[in-house]
Amino acid sequence: MLRWFKKTLFIFLCFGLLAVVLFFFLEVAARLYQSHIEKHNPFIIAANKGEELPYREMRTENDFQSLLSSKMQGSDRKNENEPKLHPDTRILLNDWLDSKGFSPEKRMKLREDFRSWSTQTRDYYACLTHEAVIVFNAENTIRNYFGSDASYFEGYQRSITLAYLHQTGILGRIYEALKEVRHTNKTVTLTLPWSEHIPGSPVFTAYCLPGIRTGSGWAYDYLFVCMHPDEISRQDSTEIDSASEWEKKHFRYKPDFQQDSEGTFDTNSLGFRDQERKMPKERGTFRILCIGDDSTVEGSHNNRTYPALMEQKLSATFPGKNIEVINAGIAGITASDMTQRFFDYASLEPDLVLLQPGASDLLHLYNRRWTNFLPSISVAARLLFSGIFAPSASSFSDSLKRSQGTALEILCFAFTHTNIPVMLLALPYPDSDRVTRDERQFLKWQSKSALFFPAFSFSDYIGFVKTENLLLQEKAARYHIPFVPMEQGLKDDPAFFGDCFHLTQKGIERKADMACAILEPMIEKGYSAE
Template identity: 25%
Template sequence: MNRVAKLIFWAAVLLFWVSVVFMICEHWERARTHHNKLFDYASPIISEAERQDKILFEETRNTSPRPPAEIEAKYPVPEALENTSQAGLQALAEQWEGLILHCDMEGGILNRYGASHPEMTVQLARKANEVPHLSQMTDREHPEYGADVLSRFHLAVDEWRHPKPPQPHVYGSLGPYIDYVIPLPDFPDAGFRFMFHPFQKPGMASPEVFVILIPWRWRAFVGGYRPDYYETDAYPQYPKSEFWTNSRGFRDEEVTVPKPPGVYRIVCIGGSTTVEGPRNDLTYPKILQQLLRDHFNTNAIEVINCGVDGGSIRGQVFQYDECLALEPDLVIHYNYVNDTGDLMNSVLKKTVLRSEWRKNILDVLVKSQFLTRRLRRLWSPMMPTKTNYREEIEAMLMPSLKELCERTQARGARFALSSFAYPDIASLPEKEKYWFRNIFAIPLAIQMQLDDYILSADAFNEAARAFCEREGAYYIPVSEGIKGGANIFTDTCHMHMSGIQQKARIMFECLKEKIARHRAEKEQ
């Protein structure tokens, strides 16, 4: 009996000290990789990349294409609300085709000024007439949305009262607006942008807050953009940015259809990593267009940006007719990240989450930064493998890519599929690695690490190369050619201008000879 008691005692002592050591290691890991400490390291790198983005934006602004003046005039300039009469406020609402709410400092609605068109805005104004508070403007079935809007309202007031010096953009930074779906009788998927403008007139006892609501950029969320739309501060990761669409709802100049004789037209499809850039001409499709025009010494080459923020590989199938209507000679696909949430969750459910008890244990263990980061080699066997991801990619994504490729080739055009780039964490300094690991945020069934996402991206890139060999498509090695960290990437997939330019250059080098042969074939 004494022997059993001693064994229990020493086992308890061992367990106690193992727990103490683990807690010390966990505390040490969390302290050394705390967001603020890593931000102090990454901030100078991000600031320099943003400075270069701003320089390029300013240097090219005078020679860049501009949207039609009547489209640009529709986007609100909040400062115009100051010292404006009630008639002037109504006129601004008409010009902006939106709704202006005059609010007290708690979000109570004092006055409303709504445009007489379009009908979606008219119905929004009717809704505003029925509610006394800003927080009630969103979907009634989701009061948390109204609470979110109100928190942004108060944040805007706080920032106005206590201005802070500009900070480098980090993942999750808030822009000067917030977008929400507001279901309306005839527009169940109507979406609007809330813009907040606190100010205080000379002699006023207290500040005023105007909230401007305008239709957002999407026709339906991630379902394509509204035509003839313009906005500023479109992308928080750039110090300055502009975004506008043509009459077809693409972030590009007007496209002539039928295609003029002799024009070689390239259409670029994908999500935000295709459409991104601080201005329409500073996106990878337009940079690629200029590289090709210079190389072939002709303006008869067009590269059209048909990317849509949030667009997925599977969703592209349902919007592809709009792209094919442009009569492309070549289609370039660059996307993966917007499918990873569903894909990685599906893999998790088929592997590590097959049983409830295993899920519960993993749900606790993955919250340990020490285990998941410092003991990665011990941890990896418990998580999905590249083979698991590859199998799911073949089942979930490749059928959609095959359909896109076949529909393209059926029109006599070529199809190109690019590998998907991510920060090169293997070669980065340790603090920069953890910076990217900290800002990785894809909602999943259990908490996963950036390393797991990169493993899935590698599986996609391998599958993409095999797909091109199998289907007679062009493979573009973008991921293989872009190496860097916070100087290139604004987060785990989006890029500063230096990265966007590299992406365009890699595509140019890969495609120029193929395009030369294809153009020659078409001229015969």
């Protein structure tokens, strides 16, 4: 028996040693290959030197009307799939619009009503208030989760999330609150520090409410965690960095911020990367509002963003007409956060809104610590198994529909019910069939190394973008609003992309030209009617 055990142990040790040696050689080979690419790829060399990228000259279609009109979904197109809102959901949305948000007292009343609502109304409430709502049973098991971060409690990610919450002591605090709620049958308020050991880490306020108990039956209990950026405090908070443009990161820029004297990145008194605008709007002004994330706000200077270029081009096309194009983009903002800024957008009195949710929602589901775990510590894993922990196409689609989809429906409902015309713009991406080997290597390198996303997979990302664009098209059809397939005029030339997520200045100019080509007939018709 002892001899058999030693023999088995020896075999396992041999296989283990062989695996270590194999991994070592794979890692060395991967690092040599990566080093070779970085030394010989002309795009990576140019990027490291800060030089212009050596893209090929490619012929691209400039007849934007013919390029987009056949694929553009119009607002007059009827669709049998009308938005089906539960009566409670419609009441909630109308109340939110009429009150321009919910007061703290109103939200506490809504939390009590939450317990008897439908699943749809619960999803809308979580998005409108930017709260995470966790439903517990009597055994303290999570039965449901509502909010934009619901995917953290799905699949294998659920175990990782619960393990972290247990390690930081957050789960223990929640269990104590649940115990008190069940004993007193009253609401308990608690604070949840994300980490007590990391200075500046967020501290959340939460409310634990008892379920509706009838007879001897046990009801679920509810935890409402306030996730709105303005409601999150910081441990050991210090003064805001004066060199930073952020008031609330990925949510709001500082008002009247000036990065330098050259207009590289300036904000107006409203905290947008735009020039000062007159409020209320002057009579006869046609005001276009551009909303989005990096895809909207990006540009080498304030006057080189796509909204600024649009204003210059449209003003030249319609001399004597007062046309304004406001850049309300915020880098990294998600569709859920856009719903929190809706009343800021509406206060600008836009005549037309161009809404382009960018890659932020997509990356929120894709670029995660668990997905990046192996690729972040091993170059071999980065090259060979980058997408091994990425979400599947079906799970990504389901998560995106629940997070971004709900927010998009709220935004579409809000704009249409406040009589503000809106257009949804598709997210551009480089065509995988048109890029060369060097260009593909550069785009992957830029995303993995420069953008700190080691698990990035070119094919996975393109698939996820197409899924997001299909979701945008679906929401546009449901609310009978125009959908503009912007990727049609951008994907054919890799020179339009600095990486898979951001456009080069050439791409930004192309995007502005496309938007102007679509809007010029509409503006001309509008002025003629006036």
